[in-house]
Amino acid sequence: MSYDLLPDHVPAELVRDFNIYAPPGIDEDFHQAWATLLQEGDDCPLVWTQANEGHWLPTRTSIIEEILTDYSKFSSRSIILPKSHSADHGLLPTTIDPPQHHFYRKTLNHTMAPASVNAMEADIRAIVVSLIDAFADSGQCNFTQQFADILPIRIFLSMMNLPEEDIPQTKYWADQLIRPDGTISFADALQNLKDYIAPYVDQRMGADGKDMLSRMVNTETDGRRLTRDEAIKLSIQVFIAGVDTVVNFLGFVFLFLARSEVHRLKLSRGEITAADAVEEIFARFPLVTVAREVTEDMEFHGVQLKAGDMIAAPTPLAGLDNSFNANAAEVHFDGQRRNSLTFGRGAHICPGKNLARIEVRIALEEWFKRIPDFAVDESKPITFSSGIVGVVNQLNLKW
Numbered sequence: 349m350s351y352d353l354l355p356d357h358v359p360a361e362l363v364r365d366f367n368i369y370a371p372p373g374i375d376e377d378f379h380q381a382w383a384t385l386l387q388e389g390d391d392c393p394l395v396w397t398q399a400n401e402g403h404w405l406p407t408r409t410s411i412i413e414e415i416l417t418d419y420s421k422f423s424s425r426s427i428i429l430p431k432s433h434s435a436d437h438g439l440l441p442t443t444i445d446p447p448q449h450h451f452y453r454k455t456l457n458h459t460m461a462p463a464s465v466n467a468m469e470a471d472i473r474a475i476v477v478s479l480i481d482a483f484a485d486s487g488q489c490n491f492t493q494q495f496a497d498i499l500p501i502r503i504f505l506s507m508m509n510l511p512e513e514d515i516p517q518t519k520y521w522a523d524q525l526i527r528p529d530g531t532i533s534f535a536d537a538l539q540n541l542k543d544y545i546a547p548y549v550d551q552r553m554g555a556d557g558k559d560m561l562s563r564m565v566n567t568e569t570d571g572r573r574l575t576r577d578e579a580i581k582l583s584i585q586v587f588i589a590g591v592d593t594v595v596n597f598l599g600f601v602f603l604f605l606a607r608s609e610v611h612r613l614k615l616s617r618g619e620i621t622a623a624d625a626v627e628e629i630f631a632r633f634p635l636v637t638v639a640r641e642v643t644e645d646m647e648f649h650g651v652q653l654k655a656g657d658m659i660a661a662p663t664p665l666a667g668l669d670n671s672f673n674a675n676a677a678e679v680h681f682d683g684q685r686r687n688s689l690t691f692g693r694g695a696h697i698c699p700g701k702n703l704a705r706i707e708v709r710i711a712l713e714e715w716f717k718r719i720p721d722f723a724v725d726e727s728k729p730i731t732f733s734s735g736i737v738g739v740v741n742q743l744n745l746k747w
């Protein structure tokens with residue numbers, strides 16, 4: 349590794365060869381790859397990587413919690429690694445710190461209040477059932493393409509009352525923001541999504557629609573409504589944050605269950621409810637890695653940070669951190685709750701967590717009614733990708 353461009357304040361002994369888009373061992377297991385950071389031991393709370401323009405990486409969950417909670421020292425103005433990609437982001441409310449963040453967050457919390465989300469349960473169940481019924485009798489499926497990729501985006505478009513035929517196009521742009529394949533720039537993909545949503549925002553503003561987009565643009569918070577530009581940025585963020593996370597989390601849930609007969613049996617025999625199982629699996633398989641920008645020169649856990657440094661907040665670490673949960677690797681289907689960092693901490697904690705829980709719970713309930721026992725089709729290798737959101741690339745199941 350070359351240390352030529354190592355910033356002056358970074359000691360060479362803290363440098364590690366770690367790329368968040370390809371952590372060591374990612375081919376075998378996404379979470380184990382991240383957990384290699386945990387092996388640094390108590391004496392090394394932070395390490396530095398030269399990858400992705402250079403940034404800090406915490407080596408235990410308690411430090412990630414501090415980073416996510418203390419917005420005065422760790423700002424959300426840059427949340428994407430490498431930092432230069434953050435400049436094109438600018439979505440709401442993710443890139444705004446408190447107190448300005450409160451206005452957007454109140455609007456979002458109102459729009460996604462538990463009562464509104466719970467009211468969607470029947471619609472979500474109908475979508476889940478229609479997807480599973482399409483392949484249940486065939487004894488196999490490409491779980492990623494036939495289920496995980498489609499379910500969250502159909503729910504999102506239904507919630508926002510947007511046309512279902514827009515799925516392929518909108519999904520392509522959203523994918524390019526999270527895992528660009530080079531066919532379109534980040535800025536163009538983002539602009540296309542904004543151009544897509546803008547006419548719908550115009551149509552719903554001031555009208556009396558009951559869908560989530562209408563409620564979002566017409567909610568009055570602290571004496572004012574969102575401007576058109578704010579409404580576009582907020583709805584795009586909900587789309588990006590709410591679709592890709594659930595798509596990929598479903599991959600980790602079903603991969604785990606397909607490989608673990610003990611846990612499948614507990615679910616199929618009703619020894620644990622889908623709701624309890626979902627909580628445990630969420631906590632064991634976190635998948636989001638955002639970052640923060642250091643706001644001032646400071647010493648943090650014995651390490652000198654400089655204003656402008658980037659520091660990652662990798663929640664996947666929490667799933668296997670024994671200092672966060674005893675025997676963290678084991679999945680306990682006994683209804684006991686474990687500590688979880690899956691939905692973040694602090695001001696930006698995920699506002700979609702109730703919706704995500706409902707989506708995954710209903711997916712499990714309806715799946716196990718129809719397909720109580722299933723396995724990975726091992727003829728098609730399992731591979732993983734890492735980044736802002738962790739991915740099981742293709743999961744094929746058989747029963």
Ligand code: HEM
Pocket residue numbers: 416424427440441442443453585586587589590591593594597634635636638663689690691692693695696697698699700701703704
């Ligand atoms: C498996 C599912 C999900 C996971 C693991 C997840 C995880 C997260 C995490 C860790 C954050 C915090 C980011 C930060 O601190 O900068 C976050 C924020 C956010 N999530 Fe989720 N999320 C999920 C599902 C959803 C859903 C279903 C929606 C909405 C439909 C959603 C909407 C958002 C939004 C809008 C934010 C930004 C909140 C803010 O900046 O105040 N998420 N999510």
